[in-house]
Amino acid sequence: MVRSLRQERPDAEAYSISIAQDTNPGSVASKVIQALSLPNGDYSVQRNGIYQDVLGEDHLSPAPPEQQSDFKPIWLVSGGGRGVTADCTAELARRTGGTFILLGRSDVTPWPEWLPLERDLKTLRGLLARNSGQPGMPRKPMEIDKYARRLLASLEISNTIASIEQAGAKARYIQADIGDANQLHTALQDIQNEQGRITGLVHGAGVLADGTAESLRPEDFQRVFGPKVSGLENILASLDVNSLSHIALFSSASAVFGNEGQANYAAANEWLNNVALHLAGELPATQVKAFCWGPWQGGMVDEALARMFAERGIGLIGKADGARIFADQLLQSPHDQIRFVVGDDWGE
Ligand SMILES: NC(=O)c1ccc[n+]([C@@H]2O[C@H](COP(=O)([O-])OP(=O)(O)OC[C@H]3O[C@@H](n4cnc5c(N)ncnc54)[C@H](OP(=O)(O)O)[C@@H]3O)[C@@H](O)[C@H]2O)c1
Incomplete structure (x- = not known):
C-alpha cells in the first residue's frame, strides 16, 4: 500500500x-x-x-525440458473459468492432463438457440433489445445489460471447459463465491467425494476496486481482499494442504512496485506474496509460486487500462506468452524461487 x-x-x-x-x-x-x-x-x-527490502529480486529462470509423468493430478483453480487464469489453466491442462475444478461466481446460462453468437457486449445488447419480445427475454435496459454480461461470462466458461477437454483433460465448473466460507467448504467436500483429493491449487480469483488512497473506503478494501485474501484462507482451510504438490497464487506487479490508484489491490497482492513465502516454509515438498503479473492483453485490463499502461511505456503480456510462462515456471522452475515478477519493471 x-x-x-x-x-x-x-x-x-x-x-x-x-x-x-x-x-x-x-x-x-x-x-x-x-x-x-x-x-x-x-x-x-x-x-x-x-x-x-529489495524488490523484484526473483527473475524468471529458463525452464528445463519437460518430463512426462503418469500421475493424473486434480487441480482446483479459483477464477479458472474466465480471464487470464483460464488461459493459464488451458495451458496447464496441455502439460499435465488430469482433472480441473474451476471456481467462479458466474452461473452458466445456455445461449438461446435463436440468438446468433456475438462476443461484443454492445452488439449483443442491441440484438437482445431488438428481440425483447422473445419468450423469457428481458425487456428493461438494465436487465438486458445484466443478461448480456451473463451470456458472455457463460460463453467464456464454456470455451475454457472446451479448451481443457481438447487438451485431453477433464473439466468441472462449480459456481461458488470463494469469499463465502460455508458455501465453498460444502462445494469442495462434495467435489472431492466425487473426484478424489485435490492435488494442486491455482488461486486466480480477483477483482479491482481502484481509487486514490484518500478516496478508498473500507468497502473498497473489502471488495478486493474478499476473493484474494479471505478467498485463499477459505480455500486452504477446506483442503488437505499436505496433499498439494503445487500452489500458484496470482499476484500483481503492483504489489512489488506500487501503482497509482491501486493501494488496496497492491496490498492484497503483497499479502499473497507473503503467504507464498510462508506456505513454502510450511510445505517443503510443495512447489509454491506467487506470480506478480504485469498487465496482460486481456482479463481485467480493459481498453482504458491498456492505453494507460501503453502511455507509461509498460508492455502488455500476450495471452499465449503469459500462459506458457505460467506453466513453465509453476512446473519446472527451481523449488526455492517463490516470487516472480513477470513483465516490465515499472519501479524507480
Ligand atoms: N489481467 C491482468 O493484467 C492481471 C495483472 C496482474 C494480476 N492479475 C491477477 O490475475 C487474476 C486474474 O485476473 P483477470 O485479469 O483474469 O481478471 P478477470 O478477467 O476479472 O477474472 C477474474 C476471475 O476471478 C473470478 N472471481 C472473482 N471474484 C470471485 C469470487 N469471490 N469467487 C470466485 N471467483 C471469483 C471471476 O469469476 P466470476 O466473476 O464468475 O466470479 C473471474 O473468473 C487476478 O487475481 C488478478 O489480480 C491480472
Missing part, C-alpha cells in the same frame, strides 16, 4: 517497516525510529539490524 502511496504522492515521506518476529521487543521502538531517519523506503527490522 505504501509503495502505491509513494507513486500517488511523490513528495510525501512514506515508509513500510516490517518487524521480524524474533526481534527483541525492547529494541523495536528505537530501531523503527532509526529506520525513519533513513531515506524513504521499505525496511525490515530484524534482531541484528535494519535491512532495506
Whole structure:
C-alpha cells in the first residue's frame, strides 16, 4: 500500500517497516525510529539490524525440458473459468492432463438457440433489445445489460471447459463465491467425494476496486481482499494442504512496485506474496509460486487500462506468452524461487 502511496504522492515521506518476529521487543521502538531517519523506503527490522527490502529480486529462470509423468493430478483453480487464469489453466491442462475444478461466481446460462453468437457486449445488447419480445427475454435496459454480461461470462466458461477437454483433460465448473466460507467448504467436500483429493491449487480469483488512497473506503478494501485474501484462507482451510504438490497464487506487479490508484489491490497482492513465502516454509515438498503479473492483453485490463499502461511505456503480456510462462515456471522452475515478477519493471 505504501509503495502505491509513494507513486500517488511523490513528495510525501512514506515508509513500510516490517518487524521480524524474533526481534527483541525492547529494541523495536528505537530501531523503527532509526529506520525513519533513513531515506524513504521499505525496511525490515530484524534482531541484528535494519535491512532495506529489495524488490523484484526473483527473475524468471529458463525452464528445463519437460518430463512426462503418469500421475493424473486434480487441480482446483479459483477464477479458472474466465480471464487470464483460464488461459493459464488451458495451458496447464496441455502439460499435465488430469482433472480441473474451476471456481467462479458466474452461473452458466445456455445461449438461446435463436440468438446468433456475438462476443461484443454492445452488439449483443442491441440484438437482445431488438428481440425483447422473445419468450423469457428481458425487456428493461438494465436487465438486458445484466443478461448480456451473463451470456458472455457463460460463453467464456464454456470455451475454457472446451479448451481443457481438447487438451485431453477433464473439466468441472462449480459456481461458488470463494469469499463465502460455508458455501465453498460444502462445494469442495462434495467435489472431492466425487473426484478424489485435490492435488494442486491455482488461486486466480480477483477483482479491482481502484481509487486514490484518500478516496478508498473500507468497502473498497473489502471488495478486493474478499476473493484474494479471505478467498485463499477459505480455500486452504477446506483442503488437505499436505496433499498439494503445487500452489500458484496470482499476484500483481503492483504489489512489488506500487501503482497509482491501486493501494488496496497492491496490498492484497503483497499479502499473497507473503503467504507464498510462508506456505513454502510450511510445505517443503510443495512447489509454491506467487506470480506478480504485469498487465496482460486481456482479463481485467480493459481498453482504458491498456492505453494507460501503453502511455507509461509498460508492455502488455500476450495471452499465449503469459500462459506458457505460467506453466513453465509453476512446473519446472527451481523449488526455492517463490516470487516472480513477470513483465516490465515499472519501479524507480
Ligand atoms: N489481467 C491482468 O493484467 C492481471 C495483472 C496482474 C494480476 N492479475 C491477477 O490475475 C487474476 C486474474 O485476473 P483477470 O485479469 O483474469 O481478471 P478477470 O478477467 O476479472 O477474472 C477474474 C476471475 O476471478 C473470478 N472471481 C472473482 N471474484 C470471485 C469470487 N469471490 N469467487 C470466485 N471467483 C471469483 C471471476 O469469476 P466470476 O466473476 O464468475 O466470479 C473471474 O473468473 C487476478 O487475481 C488478478 O489480480 C491480472
